[in-house]
Amino acid sequence: MQRLEAPMRRHAPNEEVDYLIVGVGSAGGVLLQRLARAGFRVVGLEAGPFWDTERDWVSDEKGSHQLYWEDMRITGGENPLVFGANNSGKGVGGGSVHWAAFTPRFHPSDFEVYTRDGVGVDWPISYWDLKPYYELLELEMPVAGPAWYPWGDPHGYAYGAHPMGGVGNTLIRGCTKLGIPVSAGGPVAILSGSRNDRPHCIYRGFCIQGCKVGAKASTLITHVPDALRSGAEIRDCSMANRIHLGKDNRVTGVSYFDRAGREHFQKAKAVIVSGYAIETPRLLLNSACAGYENGLANSSDTVGRYLMAQAGTVVLGRFDELVRMYKAPPAHALTEEFYETDPKRDFARGFAIQTVGPLPIAFAKQMMAARGSWGWGMRRQMMDYNHWAALGLLGEILPWPENRVTLAEERDQWGIPVAHINFDLHENDKKLIEFARNKTEEVMRAAGATETAHEARYAHLVGAARMGEDPAKSVVDRYGRTHDIVNLFVCDGSVLPTQGSANPGLTIQALAARTADYLISQGTTVFSSDKRDLTPPPVRRELSPPGTHGKGVPRLG
Amino acid sequence: MKTDASTSKHGDRFPLDPRNGEPLAPRAQPGYYPGFSTLSQQSFWDAATREVVRKRIEEIPPLRFFTPNEVRLMEIVCEHLLPQDDRDVAHRIPILPFIDERLHDKRTPGYRFEVMPPDGAAYRLGLQAIEQMARTAHGRNFLDLSWREQDVLLKSIHDAEPLPGAEEIWARMPIHRYWGLVVQDCVEMYYAHPRAWDEIGFGGPAYPRAYMRLERGEAEPWEVEEKRYEWRAPNDAVSDPSVEEIAAHKEHPPAGQGGTH
Numbered sequence: 001m002q003r004l005e006a007p008m009r010r011h012a013p014n015e016e017v018d019y020l021i022v023g024v025g026s027a028g029g030v031l032l033q034r035l036a037r038a039g040f041r042v043v044g045l046e047a048g049p050f051w052d053t054e055r056d057w058v059s060d061e062k063g064s065h066q067l068y069w070e071d072m073r074i075t076g077g078e079n080p081l082v083f084g085a086n087n088s089g090k091g092v093g094g095g096s097v098h099w100a101a102f103t104p105r106f107h108p109s110d111f112e113v114y115t116r117d118g119v120g121v122d123w124p125i126s127y128w129d130l131k132p133y134y135e136l137l138e139l140e141m142p143v144a145g146p147a148w149y150p151w152g153d154p155h156g157y158a159y160g161a162h163p164m165g166g167v168g169n170t171l172i173r174g175c176t177k178l179g180i181p182v183s184a185g186g187p188v189a190i191l192s193g194s195r196n197d198r199p200h201c202i203y204r205g206f207c208i209q210g211c212k213v214g215a216k217a218s219t220l221i222t223h224v225p226d227a228l229r230s231g232a233e234i235r236d237c238s239m240a241n242r243i244h245l246g247k248d249n250r251v252t253g254v255s256y257f258d259r260a261g262r263e264h265f266q267k268a269k270a271v272i273v274s275g276y277a278i279e280t281p282r283l284l285l286n287s288a289c290a291g292y293e294n295g296l297a298n299s300s301d302t303v304g305r306y307l308m309a310q311a312g313t314v315v316l317g318r319f320d321e322l323v324r325m326y327k328a329p330p331a332h333a334l335t336e337e338f339y340e341t342d343p344k345r346d347f348a349r350g351f352a353i354q355t356v357g358p359l360p361i362a363f364a365k366q367m368m369a370a371r372g373s374w375g376w377g378m379r380r381q382m383m384d385y386n387h388w389a390a391l392g393l394l395g396e397i398l399p400w401p402e403n404r405v406t407l408a409e410e411r412d413q414w415g416i417p418v419a420h421i422n423f424d425l426h427e428n429d430k431k432l433i434e435f436a437r438n439k440t441e442e443v444m445r446a447a448g449a450t451e452t453a454h455e456a457r458y459a460h461l462v463g464a465a466r467m468g469e470d471p472a473k474s475v476v477d478r479y480g481r482t483h484d485i486v487n488l489f490v491c492d493g494s495v496l497p498t499q500g501s502a503n504p505g506l507t508i509q510a511l512a513a514r515t516a517d518y519l520i521s522q523g524t525t526v527f528s529s530d531k532r533d534l535t536p537p538p539v540r541r542e543l544s545p546p547g548t549h550g551k552g553v554p555r556l557g
Numbered sequence: 558m559k560t561d562a563s564t565s566k567h568g569d570r571f572p573l574d575p576r577n578g579e580p581l582a583p584r585a586q587p588g589y590y591p592g593f594s595t596l597s598q599q600s601f602w603d604a605a606t607r608e609v610v611r612k613r614i615e616e617i618p619p620l621r622f623f624t625p626n627e628v629r630l631m632e633i634v635c636e637h638l639l640p641q642d643d644r645d646v647a648h649r650i651p652i653l654p655f656i657d658e659r660l661h662d663k664r665t666p667g668y669r670f671e672v673m674p675p676d677g678a679a680y681r682l683g684l685q686a687i688e689q690m691a692r693t694a695h696g697r698n699f700l701d702l703s704w705r706e707q708d709v710l711l712k713s714i715h716d717a718e719p720l721p722g723a724e725e726i727w728a729r730m731p732i733h734r735y736w737g738l739v740v741q742d743c744v745e746m747y748y749a750h751p752r753a754w755d756e757i758g759f760g761g762p763a764y765p766r767a768y769m770r771l772e773r774g775e776a777e778p779w780e781v782e783e784k785r786y787e788w789r790a791p792n793d794a795v796s797d798p799s800v801e802e803i804a805a806h807k808e809h810p811p812a813g814q815g816g817t818h
Contacts, residue, residue: 055605059762062749063609069667076671084667165771202767212603212764322774322783326759360759364744372806374638374715374740375708375796376572382748383588385757386774386783420671453803 009231017041018527020254020268022240022283025094026505027492027512028274029219034516034543036232043233043266045256048091050236051220057210061361064209067091067098073278074408077422081309087461088278092236093220095276096505098208100331101189101216102354103143103506105134107152109340110500117341117348119428120398120498124469124478127153132539133510140548141217142195145186151336158554160192161185162201165328167355170389174447175335182335189217190329196547205326205357226545241416243271243287243296251488257414269527270487277307277461277494281405282419284465297482302475304405306466307421308499311395311433312459314356314366315440316388317449323389330357338439339501347431351395352501353440358390370453391444393436394459396501397429405464462504465494478534479518486530491515569792570642570704581788583645588756593781595754595761602762610751617651618658622677630684630699637711638743642791648752655746673734683735686723693722705793712795758783
């Protein structure tokens, strides 16, 4: 049970703060904590509520819609993405409240796919730049997993792996039969043993409905409490609608609507946009002004472009014996054996295979898509729910300029234009998905499934404000500073140039910790100077929330 | 048993016992987990979850979005999309009031396909299409068709090969998106109900008590073992395909509403 007792500092209405962060989710929560701990005056605007997890969250699929961003978005293209429960959070903690919490690292190859494979684009940083932050965040969340993880840059996890549930067993059995190495019981940001004031997992299976237990990491419980104790302020139910540009090509603050619909303006010396891959470009585009007619910080015309989702086709398998897949976390076991480019295949890059544990409503919707079930056929399939297991492939879809977020004519409840999203698959994406689906079905059959079905879908959202060296081809630099405006930053999943086949949550938080270290090392120069210093900052382990390091905390030698 | 079946104006709507072809008597709890009751465990649930489930059972929202004519049509459409004739009347699960509530409150799932009208308008257009198809194909109102004729008409939407009569509507609204919208709403409302959890053997809320038996599909001490029985869909239903027909199912562009990994 989580109780956030910390009294919150309130800044005066006209006070100019140092950093104003738009969006207190995976990245925003970490930034807020780091910057407050380093002594900056910092305010976070969050469109959704500040949760009281015991009062607001339920063990119930239909009762959990409030966790998801369900304001209107218009989706199109040949392969339209769906949003809401699928990939978009709302409220303090953002997506980390409803994620399944798989936390694999990206592989070293993910940072140089253009150099290696001639596809996508290279990152302006390497895996080795991010590695210290992976290690840090794996302890801060913390991540449970096996002592030896063989893929990418091999490493181990300090916190013990979880015991197996029915779906995890399916993946282990199928992979082992085929000689495919598999990681069991993690890596997942769910406590397998209690730590500090957080209890361990109780295997109730409602991870993506928000972890009432407090075992699954969300920035709401991992970083926000320390942020508040360090003097940060969070204004919940505050919907940002415009970033303001002042003299000297510097932003001056953000206007937003409070819960009563009143508009306010918060002054800030610097602004960090952390709204994730749809709301971040939407806010930048909606902040168009003289000098930035196509959207703020969009001289490159890349704001909103190169949006990515990962292929997330779900393969369902029926077993003669009972599985009861509602028990244990849906994120439970995976293999990254097919992650890297294989010259024997006719496409670049690769995929992972992971456990998925849909609860009844999600499963019924999958059966509708996978088998066309309805009527008595739906009732029959659902009576068999306990005989089914679900595995999901997680495949890399490459960045394409036409996969983009733009503003629609239609407006939301605040009068802000809603996002329009266009998404098309390309040749490499389609080949990869087909191969991965067949491989996942092979694993499911090897595990003993007598029937299989699949539902094509997508998971996660990244890109749409990508980082890069070239200001003509990217929105932000390697630390998240916009090329166009020195005191405007983007820090969230939207800065990812490519996405690998790893769930992005850990990488997003690691990038946020790195951006925070950079900002802290810059001191006050961000607020007054036009200088762009790209010197790497030192890694500040001492900024971790209390209880991350030290006595009683496992350490890898 | 005879009474219900023979007085039904829509004929043979009851699932059948494959051994003798006789209708199976409606039950308080269909499914393979006789005696299983998630609600019997609610004293082990947290207060917020208890309350959200209590409200769902006790406070059925009033119908405000659909007009009375649309209500009559939608009720029958819901009975085809998620038939409950194997449940006795006292244990059926309300679906339409919750769909009406969502549309009245203008709640969305967080997106709209650009080729689709807003959800409320899509529902209204769909009902118009169903009515036009009934008149063109049969010269009668949808409500005056036999149960089987209604089921066949709806299956033509499912198959994206609609009976004639509503071409102009389907040109404006992709038929498989309309079908996905309505079926997803129906399953969301039905499988949100504890009676449906009991039917399929889903353990339901487990906080703060926890699940203890994770492996080999083992039941918790308070869950029950599966006891299967054979049943055939009613003679007048066309919604329960054979294994071969399932295998031939054509994949439509993803709905992807689950929210999984």
